[in-house]
Amino acid sequence: MRRPCWASPSRSPVPARILPPTPEAIVEAAALLRAGQPIGMPTETVYGLAADASSAEAVARIFAAKGRPNDHPVIVHVAEGDDLSHWAVRVPAAARKLMAAFWPGPLTLILPRATGVLDAVTGGQDTVGVRCPAHPVAQALLKAFGGGLAAPSANRFGRVSPTTAQHVADEFDTGVPVVLDGGACGVGIESTIVDVSSEIPILLRPGHISPVELSAVLGTVVLTRAEMDARRDVPRVSGSLSAHYAPRTPLRLAGGAELRAEIAAATARGQEVGVWSVRDPGGAAAWIEAPAEPARYAQALYATLRAFDGKGLDLLIFEQPPAGPEWTAVRDRLDRAAVGSGA
Incomplete structure (x- = not known):
C-alpha cells in the first residue's frame, strides 16, 4: 500500500523551526495551515499541534504525527467573536453564559455538532468540542488563518504535554515545519471541558476553571462525569483515558x-x-x-x-x-x- 506523503520513510528528518511570533511568521504559519500542514501553536494551557479543522487530510496529519487513536476527538479552536454555526448546530443558553464569563480562556465547551463537521474531529460522535484560547499569538494566528483549528496537545499521544516551543520541537523530528514561540504557557495544564450539549452541564475534564466558578456562572451545580455515567452516556473527550500525560520515567x-x-x-x-x-x-x-x-x-x-x-x-x-x-x-x-x- 502506498504511504501518504507525510509518512514517507525516504524523507530525512527536518527539525521544526521555532519562530518568534512576528507578523511575518504569523503569515507563514497561516499559509502552511492553508496548505494542509500542522504547526505548533502556543495557547495559555499547553502548546497545540494545530491544523485546519475543515480538512480531513490536515486533521489526518495531526493523528499521524501524534500516533493518536482515530476515534479520539480533538478540540476546535476559534478566534474571538467567530460565528460558531459552522461547528455547532445550536449554542445552548448555558454555553452562552460560560462563553461570556470565560472566553477567551481555558474552557472547552462540548456542543451539538453542525452538519459537515468532520467525524475525524468529533471521533464520530454527535458533539464537538470548541474553545476560544486567550493566548494573543493563538488569536493572531486564528484571525490570520480565518477558520477553526483542530489543536490537540503537541506531543506524542499519551505522553507529557508541551508548555514551551522547545518542548514541541524536541517531540517531533519531522512533520511539523514551524512552531510559533509564545513563551512558557501561563496555565500549564489542559483546558476545563464542560458538556453543555444537553440540559445538564457536566464537567468532563477538570482544569484551571473550577467547578465552583462554573456553578457560580450557571446558577446550578455542575455534575462530574462519575456522577453522570450511571444516568446516561457522556461524550468522549481529550485527556479522559486513565493513562495519559505520562513521563518516560516511572x-x-x-x-x-x-x-x-x-x-x-x-x-x-x-x-x-x-x-x-x-x-x-x-x-x-x-x-x-x-x-x-x-x-x-x-x-x-x-x-x-x-x-x-x-x-x-x-x-x-x-x-x-x-x-x-x-x-x-x-x-x-x-x-x-x-x-x-x-x-
Whole structure:
C-alpha cells in the first residue's frame, strides 16, 4: 500500500523551526495551515499541534504525527467573536453564559455538532468540542488563518504535554515545519471541558476553571462525569483515558508521611530517584522544589516532568498534593501520568 506523503520513510528528518511570533511568521504559519500542514501553536494551557479543522487530510496529519487513536476527538479552536454555526448546530443558553464569563480562556465547551463537521474531529460522535484560547499569538494566528483549528496537545499521544516551543520541537523530528514561540504557557495544564450539549452541564475534564466558578456562572451545580455515567452516556473527550500525560520515567505518588519511606525503599533497590515535593525529604538523587500554590504547581507540572525525564533516573516520586477542590485538576493529571508511566 502506498504511504501518504507525510509518512514517507525516504524523507530525512527536518527539525521544526521555532519562530518568534512576528507578523511575518504569523503569515507563514497561516499559509502552511492553508496548505494542509500542522504547526505548533502556543495557547495559555499547553502548546497545540494545530491544523485546519475543515480538512480531513490536515486533521489526518495531526493523528499521524501524534500516533493518536482515530476515534479520539480533538478540540476546535476559534478566534474571538467567530460565528460558531459552522461547528455547532445550536449554542445552548448555558454555553452562552460560560462563553461570556470565560472566553477567551481555558474552557472547552462540548456542543451539538453542525452538519459537515468532520467525524475525524468529533471521533464520530454527535458533539464537538470548541474553545476560544486567550493566548494573543493563538488569536493572531486564528484571525490570520480565518477558520477553526483542530489543536490537540503537541506531543506524542499519551505522553507529557508541551508548555514551551522547545518542548514541541524536541517531540517531533519531522512533520511539523514551524512552531510559533509564545513563551512558557501561563496555565500549564489542559483546558476545563464542560458538556453543555444537553440540559445538564457536566464537567468532563477538570482544569484551571473550577467547578465552583462554573456553578457560580450557571446558577446550578455542575455534575462530574462519575456522577453522570450511571444516568446516561457522556461524550468522549481529550485527556479522559486513565493513562495519559505520562513521563518516560516511572512515576509514583506518595503522601507526605510515605515520601521518605518510598525514597528509602527505592534507594535500597539501587534505584536513582527524582523527587518533587514542597520540602527536600533527603535521600533522593535529584530533588526539585514543588510550588505550594495550586495554580503555580499546575503551571510547572509538565516542564518538571520533562526536566526529570532528561536526568536518566530510574524512578520519580512526587509528593501527593492536598485533597482540596482547588487541587482537583492537578491531581487528575498526576493520577493519569502515574498510570501511564507504568510504575
